[in-house]
Amino acid sequence: MTKITQTALTMTLYTVFLLTLVSCSNLFSSSENQPFQHDPVSEEFDDAEMPVYTTESYNDNGTLRTYELMLPWNYNKDYNAERYYPLMINVHYSGSLVAGNTERMKDYPCFCLNAAQISDWTYSMIAELVNSYRIDINRIYLSGFSAGGSGSYPFASNLEAAQGLTAAGIVRCAGGSNTALSDSIAGKTSVWYHVGLSDSYDFGYGNGLLSEDPDDDRRISNQAYAYVKNLTSSKGAYEYVKTVTVSGYERTTTSLNMAGVDIFKKSHYAGMGHTGSPAYNDPEVVQWLFNQHLSNRK
Numbered sequence: 001m002t003k004i005t006q007t008a009l010t011m012t013l014y015t016v017f018l019l020t021l022v023s024c025s026n027l028f029s030s031s032e033n034q035p036f037q038h039d040p041v042s043e044e045f046d047d048a049e050m051p052v053y054t055t056e057s058y059n060d061n062g063t064l065r066t067y068e069l070m071l072p073w074n075y076n077k078d079y080n081a082e083r084y085y086p087l088m089i090n091v092h093y094s095g096s097l098v099a100g101n102t103e104r105m106k107d108y109p110c111f112c113l114n115a116a117q118i119s120d121w122t123y124s125m126i127a128e129l130v131n132s133y134r135i136d137i138n139r140i141y142l143s144g145f146s147a148g149g150s151g152s153y154p155f156a157s158n159l160e161a162a163q164g165l166t167a168a169g170i171v172r173c174a175g176g177s178n179t180a181l182s183d184s185i186a187g188k189t190s191v192w193y194h195v196g197l198s199d200s201y202d203f204g205y206g207n208g209l210l211s212e213d214p215d216d217d218r219r220i221s222n223q224a225y226a227y228v229k230n231l232t233s234s235k236g237a238y239e240y241v242k243t244v245t246v247s248g249y250e251r252t253t254t255s256l257n258m259a260g261v262d263i264f265k266k267s268h269y270a271g272m273g274h275t276g277s278p279a280y281n282d283p284e285v286v287q288w289l290f291n292q293h294l295s296n297r298k
Helices: 003-028 102-107 118-130 147-163 219-227 279-280 283-290
Strands: 054-060 063-070 087-089 112-114 135-145 169-173 188-196 238-246 250-260 262-270
Touching: 054 118, 063 118, 087 118, 087 147, 112 118, 118 135, 118 147, 135 147, 147 250, 169 250, 169 279, 169 283, 188 219, 188 279, 188 283, 219 250, 219 262
Parallel strands: 087 112, 087 135, 135 169, 169 188, 188 262
Antiparallel strands: 054 063, 063 112, 238 250, 250 262
């Protein structure tokens, strides 16, 4: 082989190598590998057709149980016939991030379910809803305040254990117990935990403890954060801190981010007691929740 031929062959192989690198780079940076982002559908909303909660019945082995359900705005429109929607579960009737806010109901159309009880029939009823309506099982969300905040953890764990349905995201406000999700969903379900630094319930229900120290290890919010941070599935996540003012309170949020997704966010509100109002009124919170998708955690 002549020197010229050898040089040409080397250049050809080098070119192929570069093209392969570019191809791989494009593959890994493709939109398919980017975190899910909620993208509102452009549609018209008639205020006269704004959905409301209706009381529905569930047959629990001969016993009729009732619950409240709201369908997404424009759910029954012909052009939405193939569209699937998130399911927003409000644990213990602790308020809703979407229902009752007209603009949010337009920007974040979803099913809203008021779940007053944590019972076996509740999980069966949710499975029935999934089979009866166009619910996106990759976008099941929970929110809860106080007992609903604590209850959101066992609710999510039991829903997966009983029906194989995994919550993609939880907005938890306060609560006096439960620091960990079940092992089967702890690495899949993203959480934004909100609590006031003047809320004694962050140290447990009724024990009278209170410390203004945000780093106090006795805080349930800190224990919940530490649990996720130490998970094997969280290896490689990076931590960052951001302080803003929300509803007149200074909010310091410590976040764990994995591959562009905030998998756990812990927000401490200076001077705030036992309330979830700042979180429920903050548009950033609902935006974060509706960006959660099970594909983000694979």
